[in-house]
Amino acid sequence: MDFLGVNIDKLLNSNDNSNPLMWLVWIIPIFIFMLYGQRIQLHVTSSEINKSLEKLKIYRDETRKELIDYVKNVSKPGGDPSTKLDRYFEYFTIMPADMDPNGIVPKIRHIMRIREDFTREQVKTLSSNMSHLEESKITNILEAVTTINLLYKIVRHLFLTAKKQNNFPLILPLQMMMPFIMEEAEALKTAVSAFKQGQPIGDGIGPMIVGKMMLDTEKKIVALETVWSEKDFEGRKIYLMKAEGPAATVGRPGEAVEKIIEQRKPDIIVMVDAALKLEGEDTGSIAQGFGAAIGGIGIERFQIEDVATKHKTPIYAIVIKQSIKEAITLMKKEIADVAEKVTSQIYDIIKENTKVGQSALVVGVGNTVGVSQ
């Protein structure tokens, strides 16, 4: 071909290394990627994070609407709770200064108790004709919506800061964390439905096991939203303790264990709780170990460890493995089905580690929504 004296075939002949056009075809992209590579990568990553951010916003708005509709439904013929609830979503907690960590746990406990009590009281003000069960459900849903809102705001902050400053290294950790953040947000969104309907969640397996052991015994209040009872087992005394169901609450296990140990001085403590599984582990697999099996920010665990150490009481733990999503959404069959096996394991621990005439305290740790006793 020969157009206007330029031979196209010759010009694009890739076998000819001296061809200046082919040389440019190779060298220009290299320079572009050298100079603008980071910016291109930032653009691609940004669009991915932006999609997730949009999803987070939808989750936040949907759960907020679900909560408002739910409150309107249970508190009828009350007014519009939106303004009040919107204010709650923005509440924050300032943790105590930790420059000198000595004595920090009572300070954290104090602040957390203020927050819990305040939220509970505020929820009560939404309607005068709301049952305790409804109050507890709303408190839990409120917690879920607040957490999604916080996740959305943090992700948006990091994303916008990185974009504003064209700072690629700043967006990398966010990109790595996004799948975990989205998993948690999706779990929280799904959890709202379980709380609304009062269905047991995966975390409630501990209270479900201990609740069954408590059937046909006299239940007494030992701490806020926490019950305990006594029963005999092969010449031993068993003290059973869990949060008071079927309300959506975890109770105050730290305070309750302290009181029971001070009063009854059990020879061993057995704690049953849900635990996060590692990838590859089966949902509902059981593991046994030592130490206080209890989650949260650590104030309850600290209190239990403290009193157990003071009385030299051994603590045994049984955990039921599950993912974060399974722990806060409707209890899966695989989790519910291990209840009998765990119960027999609890009795085995008691038989192996106490003698006739001795006693054991069994604690069912977790949110007892939809699980009575």
Place this chain on the structure above:
Amino acid sequence: MIFSKKKEIINPYTLEECDSCHAISKRKFKEGDYVFKPADKCGSCGNGQMIIAKIFGEEVK
């Protein structure tokens, strides 16, 4: 996509158990159900009390 996730649909069920003959019946979850809630009299033995033993979610296959 290699890493695309299947969206799982989970249905809630209630499992009732007779405290006398241990007969089991499974039904769809109704609002107001909670674990260890007493239900109707047992249809199998006639004198036992059905109690909600479990509430769980099963994946729709």
